Amino acid sequence: MENPMFAFRQASLSRQFLLLCFPILLGGMVVIGSLIGRQVEESVVHRIGGVTGLYVDSMISPHVQSLTSSPTLLEADHKALDELLNKTSLGRRIVAFKIWRPDGTILYSADAWVIGKRYPIEEGLREALAGNVHAEISSLAAEENAAEAARFPRLLETYTPIHALGQGSVIAVAEFYQPVDEVMHEVFLAKRQSWLVVAPVIAVMYLLLFLLVRRGSHTIERQQAELNDKVAQLTGLVRQNEALHKRVWRAAASTTELNENFLKRISADLHDGPGQDLSFALMRFQSATGTCGRCGTSQEAAGTAEIHPINAAIDSALKDLRSICAGLRLPDMDDLGITQIAERAIRDYEGKTGAKVRLDADAVQRQASRSVRIALYRLLQESLANGYRHAGAKGQYVAISYDADDVLVSVSDGGPGFDSAAAAQKGRLGLTGMRDRVEMLGGSFDVHSAQNCGTTIQVRLPLIVPEIEHG
DSSP states (O other): OOOHHHHHHHSOHHHHHHHHHHHHHHHHHHHHHHHHHHHHHHHHHHHHHHHHHHHHHHHHGGGSGGGGTOSSOOHHHHHHHHHHHHHSHHHHHOSEEEEEOTTSBEEEESSGGGTTOBOOOOHHHHHHHTTOOEEEEEOOOSGGGHHHHTTOSOEEEEEEEEEOTTTOOEEEEEEEEEOSHHHHHHHHHHHHHHHHHHHHHHHHHHHHHHHHHHHHHHHHHHHHHHHHHHHHHHHHHHHHHHHHHHHHHHHHHHHHHHHHHHHHHHHHHHIIIIIHHHHHHHHHHHHHHHHHHTOOSHHHHHHHHHHHHHHHHHHHHHHHHHHHHHHHSOOOOTTOOHHHHHHHHHHHHHHHHOOOOEEEEOSSOOOOOHHHHHHHHHHHHHHHHHHHHHHTTTTOEEEEEEETTEEEEEEEEOSOOOOHHHHHHHTOHHHHHHHHHHHHTTOEEEEEEOTTSOEEEEEEEESOOHHHHHO
């Protein structure tokens, strides 16, 4: 079964906008509409209450002016108020009516049992005593509203101040209650009008935002498609480069093997061709020299004396040729580890030169690719020979360690050293050949030397080249 979250993430930006933004805008529209509806309701309540309050004030005020000189209403005022509430249109619109004294005492009410009682001054009464009309839809929870609460669930409650004629001071507060039907009808009409404005505005905003997001989504999808094409092209190029890199490494390993096979063939040809001829010539020459030496004439004796240098030269050439053949031929290293190859190279060097080399290598034998072992042997062979030629074999030292899948080789001597920068510019064949041999196998080659400070060659080689071993 498909994961809904995964499907949502795979959807386009415009579809995500449709899924996410619609409930947000809908919720926002409901909140905004509710706030506007509440404001509309309060506005309608205040308007109706204010208009009715002014009307009530104009009708009631003449009948309560006695309060300017008396703490209670006169009997005549009570009768006038009763007739006003029972025989006029005002009474038909009002379901309950009270007159409050500024101290919270009820001076007049249709319910005679509350007249004369004093109640706490609440917000509506307090605002009317300050000279303002206060109107609200009341749930009739106050104690003095017990009679109204028994008949109605809620009423429009209005407090309006009654001023002393010609003075402007508030001498009483008229409280009256109206049914909420008319009010709620006007509130409903006002709310409907507000919703008819809010809903289209929200819908237009939603449509405009959707069009904008859809356009951006199409742009992103087009750019993403172009990016995917570029990534596919780059991926193809990377694969081609990897394949080319593998081919280069195979070529490097093959080159190493071919070079060694070529050197081995040259060594064999020199040994079996010119070497054998020189050996045979030397043997016959020595035989002829012995025959002439047994002759007794002075001229034959003089000839024999001239033959001895020729014999020595041939013998020296034969020794050099055999030494060259031995240097060109690699020892059998199929079963040798890194440390054993280093020991073999040092032993061969010490046997030829009589010099001494200190070796510091890990005790653990590590195996490596054949091309790496060949490179290591040739590196030690060449670098030790350079130390013998240029440093007089002074303080020669070889260190071998391992780092993850690499072998680290350091060859140093205590000779006079040289300017490595100048040597690089001159392109010394020995250093250049060693560097090329190491870098062909993916290693690194560094030379550190200075005048009178000796020379150190540092090499890092991979132990195994998988493309070569298993390719």
